Amino acid sequence: MTAQALAGALADDVRRQVFAAIVLGGADAPAVAGRTGLSARQVVTAIRRLVDAGLVTGGDRDLRVDADRLREAARTPSVPRPADDPTDRVLRTFVSDGRLTGLPAQRGRRRVVLAHVAKSFEPGVRYPERAVDEVLRHWCERGGCDHAALRRYLVDEQLMAREQGVYWRIGD
Structure with a gap:
């Protein structure tokens, strides 16, 4: 995962709220919905996208942030920009x-x-x-x-x- 993919996965407000709730201990969709105040449908969709992006592991239960994947994204150099003329x-x-x-x-x-x-x-x-x-x-x-x-x-x-x-x- 690149830093750009990470930023893209967290660019959506709902996904960011769901991600934060998981970081703070929301282990399943109902717990995340309770912490965020979002609808169950929004939460499930966001979890699915975060899992697809590789930021979150686990299915409907035992949701966890994939810390190794985050570290990897932070260390992966982005495409260098050409020198500013x-x-x-x-x-x-x-x-x-x-x-x-x-x-x-x-x-x-x-x-x-x-x-x-x-x-x-x-x-x-x-x-x-x-x-x-x-x-x-x-x-x-x-x-x-x-x-x-x-x-x-x-x-x-x-x-x-x-x-x-x-x-x-x-x-x-």
């Missing part, structure tokens, strides 16, 4: 549904967000200022920043270049 973390913080929720004050983080915004423009394609503003207004719809300031940041960070009111993305 700092770039993803910054983007999750400042970008939501394709809109900026704000601009980071820290330059390194701001550069990550700006590089993400710059991908809205194709490399090598020249854009008039009006077209750039239209794209950047979309990013700023939630009030996370001003589109003109965003345009200036993109140029200042050399993610876009500007000449006589025409802009293009620099780099890849």
Whole structure:
């Protein structure tokens, strides 16, 4: 049994109450029903599911928590999560549904967000200022920043270049 399976087995309120009653000494379905105030049908269904999950042993009588199985679940390593990429973390913080929720004050983080915004423009394609503003207004719809300031940041960070009111993305 994995920790995830354990959590799934105890995710239901009724099963959790029944499990707790068994832990506290409820040895059969009527005793568990008496301790929990649940109907006999709810108790029997929950006991059956807890037995199927391997958390409880015994049939209708002599119900016990399978402590060995619980220890095993606690010691079984869960599937490791991939390392949290700092770039993803910054983007999750400042970008939501394709809109900026704000601009980071820290330059390194701001550069990550700006590089993400710059991908809205194709490399090598020249854009008039009006077209750039239209794209950047979309990013700023939630009030996370001003589109003109965003345009200036993109140029200042050399993610876009500007000449006589025409802009293009620099780099890849």
